[in-house]
Amino acid sequence: PKEFEEIASRLAASYTDSSDDETSPRDKQQKNSKGSSDFCIKNIKQADFGRREIEIAEQEMPALMALRKRAQGEKPLAGAKVVGCTHITAQTAVLMETLSALGAQCRWAACNIYSTQNEVAAALAEGGFSVFAWKGESEDDFWWCIDRCVNVEGWQPNMILDDGGDLTHWIYKKYPNMFKKIKGIVEESVTGVHRLYQLSKAGKLCVPAMNVNDSVTKQKFDNLYCCRESILDGLKRTTDVMFGGKQVVVCGYGEVGKGCCAALKAMGSIVYVTEIDPICALQACMDGFRLVKLSEVIRQVDIVITCTGNKNVVVREYLDRMKNGCIVCNMGHSNTEIDVASLRTPELTWERVRSQVDHVIWPDGKRIVLLAEVRHPLILSSVTTLTLLSPQALALIELYNAPEGRYKQDVYLLPKKMDEYVASLHLPTFDAHLTELTEEQAKYLGLNKNGPFKPNYYR
Amino acid sequence: PKEFEEIASRLAASYTDSSDDETSPRDKQQKNSKGSSDFCIKNIKQADFGRREIEIAEQEMPALMALRKRAQGEKPLAGAKVVGCTHITAQTAVLMETLSALGAQCRWAACNIYSTQNEVAAALAEGGFSVFAWKGESEDDFWWCIDRCVNVEGWQPNMILDDGGDLTHWIYKKYPNMFKKIKGIVEESVTGVHRLYQLSKAGKLCVPAMNVNDSVTKQKFDNLYCCRESILDGLKRTTDVMFGGKQVVVCGYGEVGKGCCAALKAMGSIVYVTEIDPICALQACMDGFRLVKLSEVIRQVDIVITCTGNKNVVVREYLDRMKNGCIVCNMGHSNTEIDVASLRTPELTWERVRSQVDHVIWPDGKRIVLLAEVRHPLILSSVTTLTLLSPQALALIELYNAPEGRYKQDVYLLPKKMDEYVASLHLPTFDAHLTELTEEQAKYLGLNKNGPFKPNYYR
């Protein structure tokens, strides 16, 4: 039946790297129903499916929807020209359409060559957004898409929203003059933030930047709570592994590691942790995880998960010592944690068993299950990023509207009060009832009744 | 590329209800590479994919593999002619091939019209098994397949392995004389076991039957631990819901309910429980769940999960009162718990959003997300059934080899010692080291050093 065909095509589109049509999107003539061609995506015909995904996502993103509603009159982003480079998912689409509703114009590229939901990109293009992204871009495609976002006649961005720093880097390298008109950068990832601090330290940061990654909502909700759910989902979908009784080593006990460990412990896994920072190490101990060096447990574990943000945490030597069937995956942001390159040697056989899942086979028949070929194998687009996107929107509003002089050429954290505001937007969805301070209590605590309730250093 | 095409086709095959080919398998000429046509499946060309799935499954099924190895010389099922009716998954395939290795001949049908993994059925057919099953059978197909298993010239079953009692029911109804040669029935499901006890009570059970459902390993490992993992996976794959902070009501606090509750609590859901049995009710209390009547919380919950084995637990009245976006799913065995029929009224619109996921839309726009159209929406074939299948194999061996008179025309539980044996087969996979009793300790406890270690009534 017709309905089944559609579902099948949608699924094929979302879950596989293939398609019936092998022509590169760059070589296709593309046009949406209003006649615009200022985009480049996989297949505009998938727009309806994408629209449905976006509508479903809206239901899980109360904060942005509330923001959209409240700011309907004000248009705080009127005049803003935002160039963005993020994962292109249904959730991002909700963000982009919110920015648009707030008055902004947007052009967008993907920050990752694998993570684009083609049908969502189609819905955005159909809706009039200039989107340049598809699942399975080549390295060359990747930069081409970014360039198409910024290098356009008669339009120049005045705000940057970046995830990973690649867009910022490209503008620095190719169009440094653009920064004259740019009011600020909002950056979400650890890596991108790190790059910004380095620019700042080197005196090369020429506009204010907002570090959204270290907002409380991002750290706690996106990293801790989302990873708690997505580690299970990601591993189960790709490998069907059963967690009970399995031995797992988690490298890194930051928020991401904490979320992974909590979830796996709850499912009955036996979890070991490695750490370099004594404070996080002690937290792991107090939370009931044995703190080990990777070499101590590498022979016995069933699963290795990296979330350090570091490089070469799992090197060939460890991969050689793992047992047959061991699953190795990266939950961190960058793809540097597992030394995948070291596995590209002649004596090892690679076998692709599913999308994003490789078996690497040793001469003696030992197989390692590798989930490391993409940057974010497990941060699945479909895991609703509860609060990630709202701080980005608020940071854009703040930077765009800040009076001259409030922000200098430096990297800033999201003001505490905005963090609290983001959180408060989510409470109704949980039917959660906040207590209000009485006048007397506010006075006793020396606080404003409406917050901020904690000092800036509080986490 | 070739590889991607294959993956895409495999994925399309596994995840969708559709296919490029709409011809009914019953109307196709089918033949495997050895020339046999004694099977009926979707597409024999998928055999290679299915074989890989089976090989992966073998790695997670140490008990059957150990059984296969140990019994290689003995062939304890030599001469056994087993007719089976179960979910047809990679795991079942491992069971069937184990039975075959132990000497049995097997003919098999699916116990569920949706759950067949077509590629696994293909691999089995290619391997010489007479399999009659495909994903998306009609009701008529369902009984036709069962009939093809039993109604075959020159072959008559002497053992039945059933899941749900449909196969047993069919033979009772159509070929009652077959029971003269049948040595026993092994039944796995609550429903099937219930039917057998009713037959027994009515004096109509004419062969011994083994109730595998109430084996300790089944109850604890399959129900409790598997459901703990599969509830999260099942909900996440179909709805992408985030669990943290969500209000969930779980109907029924048996092993399945306990597993669901534990998993959801660990993910940060707020869980309510309904129960009819005061003992299970008190357990829910002590485990930290509020015990409520469904009517008390139905307006506020985000997710409703049924696992009672009862009928009409969620009726139209409750569905009318749920809030917008509420997810309703059945984790129990039978599809009777949610009164789905009551939703087939003109004022409600149904919309199929994904395979096995329907939105039911009220006139005021309220949507309910229904995961109830199939019998087992959430017991995903890919969740490895840790120990389910080994007791079935052992029960077959026991019944087939039991001396005359050990078992009468009644329903039996798996002997304790076999349960312990099944468990012991799984320990090596966890690198678990069992302690052995000293002679002195065994004497003190009045036990045999090799078990059984607990009385039969112990759970």
Added chain:
Amino acid sequence: PKEFEEIASRLAASYTDSSDDETSPRDKQQKNSKGSSDFCIKNIKQADFGRREIEIAEQEMPALMALRKRAQGEKPLAGAKVVGCTHITAQTAVLMETLSALGAQCRWAACNIYSTQNEVAAALAEGGFSVFAWKGESEDDFWWCIDRCVNVEGWQPNMILDDGGDLTHWIYKKYPNMFKKIKGIVEESVTGVHRLYQLSKAGKLCVPAMNVNDSVTKQKFDNLYCCRESILDGLKRTTDVMFGGKQVVVCGYGEVGKGCCAALKAMGSIVYVTEIDPICALQACMDGFRLVKLSEVIRQVDIVITCTGNKNVVVREYLDRMKNGCIVCNMGHSNTEIDVASLRTPELTWERVRSQVDHVIWPDGKRIVLLAEVRHPLILSSVTTLTLLSPQALALIELYNAPEGRYKQDVYLLPKKMDEYVASLHLPTFDAHLTELTEEQAKYLGLNKNGPFKPNYYR
């Protein structure tokens, strides 16, 4: 002030083995305010404190209070003469006064030389009960007290309520003729039940016995849930240890072990388990505990807890290998699990640091903290035994009122329906609302609307 003195004396009475008065209770003249002398306790003056403890306990024992209320008219134990031998705590007092309210006469001794709450015994004596028990009895005192309960002119018991089997044993040995009038034995402990099954097997059991230990409510609520709370409390009160990050080995993964492991895991301990039974072993694995042999971890653990019911689980060899400061305690019923006798050698120094806590000091200065000198070091009288006592009362009623022939000279489990009744009596205290089956549902399930809801083999 007066008030403080009272508190101090009460505390001294409850928490220490000492008293201002070293005269043995057996040598004292004792009389309650009504002039009765048919008891032997520490100090009748503590009756008021004891009464308050009993009143507090009543609030936590809704089932017995409900039983007392409901049966007020009926007096189902009218004519019953119950001799009991249990821990003498506030909770037991509530049981005894309930039995009395139901019509029974009671005489009582302690089943443990340390566990008697002297002030409770005083309250009971003051209330007219013939109680023979005090904290710190000698072995000789212990049997003397039991004898005083049964060997009394003009009164002969017709019901036995035992905990551990010592009372039953004494009557078998000294007054076998008494069994002619005895209608039944209710026994609560593993050990006592074991003895009864042995008697039964040997054909020497001459009255029916009810095994309350294996009732569902006992197994689940008393063992699992009570131990979950009491292990933390017991260790903390005696050693002030912090659990987070500590390595603990729990020997035995029955209900007691499961409770201990769950509690310690939740507090952040790293828990290892030893087991002899492959089923329990596999449960430990699936619950996330490494299954080891004691010898593998004995050098590294901070705490060793035994709950096997076995003997010589922790032998001298292991004690020698433990690290400095290791805590060793027995949570099982019998005091045989740790080979304490092996530590009574000249090279080891014993130091009593608190009541029930010894340091054993090796020549090199290593200290082991031993909580093993008493039978139940950690099952603190003050942990409310939620449901233990109600099944005992119901079992007494059942055996006392059973029609001739219902019970033979054998050991019986509590009927399922009674177990369910006990559970239902506790639900109101949790404000828990049980769902009732509709007629249609009951019929579908083949159940009586009022239960029993599960087969007898269900746990």
Added chain:
Amino acid sequence: PKEFEEIASRLAASYTDSSDDETSPRDKQQKNSKGSSDFCIKNIKQADFGRREIEIAEQEMPALMALRKRAQGEKPLAGAKVVGCTHITAQTAVLMETLSALGAQCRWAACNIYSTQNEVAAALAEGGFSVFAWKGESEDDFWWCIDRCVNVEGWQPNMILDDGGDLTHWIYKKYPNMFKKIKGIVEESVTGVHRLYQLSKAGKLCVPAMNVNDSVTKQKFDNLYCCRESILDGLKRTTDVMFGGKQVVVCGYGEVGKGCCAALKAMGSIVYVTEIDPICALQACMDGFRLVKLSEVIRQVDIVITCTGNKNVVVREYLDRMKNGCIVCNMGHSNTEIDVASLRTPELTWERVRSQVDHVIWPDGKRIVLLAEVRHPLILSSVTTLTLLSPQALALIELYNAPEGRYKQDVYLLPKKMDEYVASLHLPTFDAHLTELTEEQAKYLGLNKNGPFKPNYYR
């Protein structure tokens, strides 16, 4: 026997407010075995018991012991004259003796009129420390003791270690000139820190102060992890309540509240949370707790726990609506959270049932169990304060040795690196193995191989 007497006297000393001797310590002639009289405590004869408690505490305080060992040669506090005002417990004694070993002279008073362990004070006095403290001081005694610490001829403090700010307040009020010689204040409590920030804001802070309360180790380890264990212990010891199935409301979801909630949830309680801060509120939601206003649940809960640091959180109106037997306790630092004064009305009867436990009885017989008469009813001295005391020692060393100008008249957080150092001192006790960065990794991350590993804002 002798041994029992000792135990009894020790127990009486630790657990009660009473003693055989009602003479005020201020009226006694006191002298230690070396002839010194420069102290005022309850009973010097308890010194031996106190010494044993201190020795036991040393085993649980590896960081201070390591500090003591490492700094043996250096004497970084040579010349320091520290006046301290903290809880006087075995743990504090270990701190004081460490400061002494590092070269400091110490004079000490108690920061709480109830929390002094008399036997520990005795051991300190016997060891030569000028201690002025006993359990059960009057308000007048309290200030007298503080004054005796600072107002002494020929000795003037140059460092202040305060817990709550009372000592600092006293010196400000009575001896402001002393600040000329004082190098700094180390303050541990929320309240004290709050006062310091107010002084600073008002321009009245005349020396540098170190806010130890907001060190990572304090926040995470002392608040979160210690409270996780002490809430259970504190409630169990005072009320013997069983947690399973109980409904509890926790007011405040800061670190203390998080610890309480985690522990209670793990024990099977049903936990509600109230919050004023939307970020903490959202965390409570994501952790699986219903966020309510107190008024919504006050009628149904069994236990109310306050940990807000606020005042009048539980007012008379709520106390009136609680159900019979409800337990009310304060886990926060200050005793302002429960409006206890409002219960001092004629129609309510107070009954002291145990030390620190009052029953307040309404005219209709309803009883509330109040654990609120002391400032810290539940932060039991015996719960080992894992890391609290080490940061205090390090902060003293830092302030005392800081070069002129490093610290101004302001409030400072402990430098990140010191926090990490404190944590690293504790790792060996957990047999925890820290991973070291390779040169290449340190370079990649832009970190020094030895830390600090996180930015200062990281928590």
